[in-house]
Amino acid sequence: MPFIPHTDREVAAMLATIGAGSLDELFDEIPPALRNAPLTGVPAGLNEAGVARIMQARAARNVPATCFLGAGAYDHHIPAVVWELATRGEFYSAYTPYQAEASQGTLQLIYEYQSMMAGLTGLDVSNASLYDGATAFAEACLMAVRASRRPGARRILVPRYLSPAYRRVARALLKGQGLELTDLPVRDGRTDTAALESVATDGVAAVVVMQPNFLGSLEPADALTDWAQARGALVIGACNPTALALLKPPGQWGTRGADIACGEGQPLGIPLASGGPYFGFLACRSALVRQMPGRIVGGTVDGEGRPGFTLTLQAREQHIRRTKATSNICTNQGLMVTAATIYLSLLGPVGLRRVAEACHANTRELAATLSRCPGVTVPFRPFFHEAVVQLPVPVAPVLARLAAGGILGGYDLSADFPELGHALLVCATEQRTPEEIAAYGTALAAALDAPAMAAAG
Amino acid sequence: MREPLIFEQSRAGRGALLQAPTPVPPSPDLPASLLRSDVPPLPEVSELQVVRHFTRLSQQNFSIDTHFYPLGSCTMKYNPRACNRLAMLPGFLARHPLEPEAHAQGVLECLFELQEWLKAVTGMAGVSLTPMAGAQGEFAGVAMIDAYHRARGDHARRQIIVPDAAHGTNPATATMCGLDVVEIPTNAEGDVDLDALRAAVGPATAGIMLTNPSTLGVFERRITEIAAIVHEAGGLLYYDGANMNAILGQVLPGAMGFDVVHINLHKTFSTPHGGGGPGAGIVAVNQRLEPFLPVPMVGQRDGRYAWLTERERPQSIGRLSAFMGNTGILLRAWVYMRLLGAEGMRRVSAYAVLNANYLLARLRDAGFTVAYPGRRASHEFIISLKDVARDTGVTAMDFAKALLDRGVHAPTTYFPLLVPECLLIEPTETEAQDDLDRFVEALVEIRALARRDAAEVKRAPRTTPVGRLDDVRAAKQLDVTWQSRRAPAA
Numbered sequence: 049m050p051f052i053p054h055t056d057r058e059v060a061a062m063l064a065t066i067g068a069g070s071l072d073e074l075f076d077e078i079p080p081a082l083r084n085a086p087l088t089g090v091p092a093g094l095n096e097a098g099v100a101r102i103m104q105a106r107a108a109r110n111v112p113a114t115c116f117l118g119a120g121a122y123d124h125h126i127p128a129v130v131w132e133l134a135t136r137g138e139f140y141s142a143y144t145p146y147q148a149e150a151s152q153g154t155l156q157l158i159y160e161y162q163s164m165m166a167g168l169t170g171l172d173v174s175n176a177s178l179y180d181g182a183t184a185f186a187e188a189c190l191m192a193v194r195a196s197r198r199p200g201a202r203r204i205l206v207p208r209y210l211s212p213a214y215r216r217v218a219r220a221l222l223k224g225q226g227l228e229l230t231d232l233p234v235r236d237g238r239t240d241t242a243a244l245e246s247v248a249t250d251g252v253a254a255v256v257v258m259q260p261n262f263l264g265s266l267e268p269a270d271a272l273t274d275w276a277q278a279r280g281a282l283v284i285g286a287c288n289p290t291a292l293a294l295l296k297p298p299g300q301w302g303t304r305g306a307d308i309a310c311g312e313g314q315p316l317g318i319p320l321a322s323g324g325p326y327f328g329f330l331a332c333r334s335a336l337v338r339q340m341p342g343r344i345v346g347g348t349v350d351g352e353g354r355p356g357f358t359l360t361l362q363a364r365e366q367h368i369r370r371t372k373a374t375s376n377i378c379t380n381q382g383l384m385v386t387a388a389t390i391y392l393s394l395l396g397p398v399g400l401r402r403v404a405e406a407c408h409a410n411t412r413e414l415a416a417t418l419s420r421c422p423g424v425t426v427p428f429r430p431f432f433h434e435a436v437v438q439l440p441v442p443v444a445p446v447l448a449r450l451a452a453g454g455i456l457g458g459y460d461l462s463a464d465f466p467e468l469g470h471a472l473l474v475c476a477t478e479q480r481t482p483e484e485i486a487a488y489g490t491a492l493a494a495a496l497d498a499p500a501m502a503a504a505g
Numbered sequence: 506m507r508e509p510l511i512f513e514q515s516r517a518g519r520g521a522l523l524q525a526p527t528p529v530p531p532s533p534d535l536p537a538s539l540l541r542s543d544v545p546p547l548p549e550v551s552e553l554q555v556v557r558h559f560t561r562l563s564q565q566n567f568s569i570d571t572h573f574y575p576l577g578s579c580t581m582k583y584n585p586r587a588c589n590r591l592a593m594l595p596g597f598l599a600r601h602p603l604e605p606e607a608h609a610q611g612v613l614e615c616l617f618e619l620q621e622w623l624k625a626v627t628g629m630a631g632v633s634l635t636p637m638a639g640a641q642g643e644f645a646g647v648a649m650i651d652a653y654h655r656a657r658g659d660h661a662r663r664q665i666i667v668p669d670a671a672h673g674t675n676p677a678t679a680t681m682c683g684l685d686v687v688e689i690p691t692n693a694e695g696d697v698d699l700d701a702l703r704a705a706v707g708p709a710t711a712g713i714m715l716t717n718p719s720t721l722g723v724f725e726r727r728i729t730e731i732a733a734i735v736h737e738a739g740g741l742l743y744y745d746g747a748n749m750n751a752i753l754g755q756v757l758p759g760a761m762g763f764d765v766v767h768i769n770l771h772k773t774f775s776t777p778h779g780g781g782g783p784g785a786g787i788v789a790v791n792q793r794l795e796p797f798l799p800v801p802m803v804g805q806r807d808g809r810y811a812w813l814t815e816r817e818r819p820q821s822i823g824r825l826s827a828f829m830g831n832t833g834i835l836l837r838a839w840v841y842m843r844l845l846g847a848e849g850m851r852r853v854s855a856y857a858v859l860n861a862n863y864l865l866a867r868l869r870d871a872g873f874t875v876a877y878p879g880r881r882a883s884h885e886f887i888i889s890l891k892d893v894a895r896d897t898g899v900t901a902m903d904f905a906k907a908l909l910d911r912g913v914h915a916p917t918t919y920f921p922l923l924v925p926e927c928l929l930i931e932p933t934e935t936e937a938q939d940d941l942d943r944f945v946e947a948l949v950e951i952r953a954l955a956r957r958d959a960a961e962v963k964r965a966p967r968t969t970p971v972g973r974l975d976d977v978r979a980a981k982q983l984d985v986t987w988q989s990r991r992a993p994a995a
Binding site for chain 1: 515522528531534535539540544546556564568569574579583589591593594596598602605609612614615622644673674676677678682686723724726756761783822825826827832833846847853856865866909920935966972974976978982984986
């Protein structure tokens with residue numbers, strides 16, 4: 049039987065020990081009227097070779113394409129070591145490290161992860177991760193409301209070019225607690241610092257700075273941080289972790305630094321995999337650590353003074369606090385954090401910075417290439433590794449043509465940000481070659497030139 | 506031997522730069538005011554150092570692949586390797602979440618089928634796969650109940666009833682949804698106190714959150730009556746699928762009267778626990794809650810698989826993840842279900858319950874106190890060590906630590922909170938009789954040692970990389986980063 053080791057003899061002996069006549073009798077406390085589960089629609093079992101054939105065929109039906117699409121998930125090189133190690137059974141099939149003595153491997157790894165993320169964000173403390181970037185953002189907002197010195201403050205000021213995914217998830221998760229997101233004024237693809245004086249800040253718990261923002265543009269993070277903190281609001285930095293090796297980290301923004309940082313961890317060694325599993329990171333100043341949701345690992349010693357690691361500050365968590373917990377979260381994304389910690393160890397500070405620089409250089413090259421097509425402009429600079437490209441015609445049919453030619457041409461911004469017109473968000477990570485970038489330029493020119501397009505435009 | 510931190514093995518100028526792209530000249534576009542001026546504190550180590558370090562760390566873990574792991578309420582069963590291998594085929598990994606549907610038909614087909622199979626095993630009308638863990642599934646469930654009442658203009662229903670035996674996540678979730686929690690007691694036999702339930706329900710009742718079999722390891726026998734009481738009061742029933750492994754293919758939650766179910770795929774459907782995630786907490790609902798399911802879902806359009814979003818499902822409670830939940834985990838569950846088929850699923854619960862009742866019988870015969878002696882065990886059960894603790898001073902936690910020295914991961918300790926000095930033991934169906942027998946022998950041996958030399962038990966564990974750790978120090982002298990050790994914060 050698949051994955052069940054029992055022999056008939058053992059089953060008979062075990063039933064005898066129990067004093068039951070059959071396996072069926074073990075369910076005798078269930079009312080008989082309920083004992084009916086036809087499982088209609090579930091196919092019969094199939095052996096491993098048969099299932100492998102189906103999966104290989106389906107994997108092959110997925111269409112390969114050259115990826116110039118980012119918008120929150122990025123195509124980076126993942127060294128072979130990362131998943132060779134992360135899927136070792138001792139990591140893969142362990143659970144939450146509640147029994148610390150039997151989980152020192154996972155615990156030390158999380159401690160190293162926390163150190164790396166605190167270092168990358170320039171803050172004091174990181175938790176052991178959350179589900180993904182969007183939920184980390186929502187939890188950062190809740191955390192800021194709890195930590196706010198303004199009693200009853202439930203408003204969060206966010207950039208207009210906040211990730212639409214973060215905005216949607218925050219709406220779903222925060223509605224029940226009455227939090228409200230309000231947009232900051234914009235100009236030229238970023239928050240308009242000149243217009244901030246007109247922004248009402250009463251009842252504001254926190255101001256969010258997304259760096260780079262969803263359009264890839266770099267925000268005036270120093271000025272925004274100082275402005276927000278002068279008005280008694282906390283500052284949440286939503287960041288791309290690759291960019292943190294190159295750009296000034298939240299902990300160093302403005303005079304005092306941001307208070308909380310969050311973001312999507314996927315760029316750090318996690319495959320795109322249709323959207324998950326990824327992980328979210330969350331870091332903060334040490335003064336806010338007791339408001340932080342999720343697991344935190346701390347160093348301590350055993351009875352003989354030997355150093356070791358354990359889950360700490362558990363008094364914040366749901367299994368102890370119940371209705372008063374900081375969040376209902378029980379898990380972190382342990383396996384993803386394992387991969388990210390290995391990835392960051394392999395790349396180190398120099399390697400990660402080189403990835404960031406190569407992404408930036410490739411995206412500059414891509415922007416330059418695409419802007420040579422007639423009627424195409426690149427309106428907003430500077431950017432990190434994504435840029436807005438304005439087309440002379442609607443984006444969707446152009447993307448469809450590119451996709452038919454094996455190019456994922458980017459993200460159509462017109463639904464989320466209609467004010468930007470025919471705007472396309474493109475990305476070229478370190479994975480894209482000069483040839484692929486040139487080929488995209490050629491394909492875009494052809495797509496724009498096509499008679500069908502002219503009609504559509 | 507202590508494995509040094511990766512930072513302690515770092516030397517400036519060393520690195521695995523083979524893994525980094527070729528350097529490029531500095532960009533003229535980026536002003537210095539936007540750039541990082543310091544070097545982030547990441548280690549500089551060779552690839553071999555990385556491999557040795559993380560391999561050694563892995564060896565300091567107990568895991569299903571190395572140890573019997575009877576951690577109650579967590580369903581630590583074997584995670585078939587085929588599930589991992591097939592979900593990690595390059596054709597599944599190299600998929601951008603926002604790629605066109607036409608490029609992703611292979612993965613969408615798997616997700617669509619998974620939705621259908623999960624409807625069948627829950628007896629429900631609709632499924633959304635997006636919740637990324639049990640707690641998110643709970644959130645989705647309660648948020649849907651809330652949305653249902655609001656859509657009917659029934660704004661007075663602000664209370665969620667939760668039995669006192671429930672996992673702490675249940676009340677925490679209700680609070681996150683902005684609802685108030687009403688706790689009701691459990692009777693001496695482990696069933697919900699029906700009189701207390703009748704007294705608790707009313708026009709303010711939004712719903713009840715129940716786990717069945719409950720966290721006490723027994724089946725809630727009067728579930729049909731409970732459903733009737735709650736429904737008659739206008740409330741809905743939420744099923745916490747934490748213990749689905751006990752009833753898979755035997756009873757459908759939909760038939761018990763539940764309106765919404767979440768299932769932890771990392772328990773019942775054997776996706777990896779990964780050292781604490783990623784999980785997947787899919788939700789299944791009956792007709793009345795179907796419009797409110799979180800998006801995206803997978804449907805069929807013009808003979809192809811397609812995403813269903815806010816556009817097609819305007820009453821949805823919205824999105825719980827940036828993209829499509831933990832898709833890679835969903836694919837692993839697909840493989841597991843396909844390997845097992847309907848018959849294999851019925852065997853899962855039958856043998857999980859066999860193993861639990863066998864272990865229960867052996868421990869009872871060996872003189873241990875069973876928390877609910879008159880009851881049939883589900884896939885797990887509770888023993889109480891309060892007599893041993895009273896006589897010898899050796900507690901449930903001491904037993905847990907002593908088990909580690911005998912090569913067994915400890916059962917869940919001190920949960921549920923209702924039973925003093927308890928161990929919640931869940932062997933799962935993938936363990937052989939020999940392993941169960943060895944577990945009984947280990948507990949008998951520890952009890953004998955407790956009576957002979959309690960202090961010796963309290964010195965456990967001695968074979969693990971470290972002994973019992975000072976939790977109070979960990980919380981008081983907070984040491985949560987390597988940087989803080991080098992330059993203690995003011």
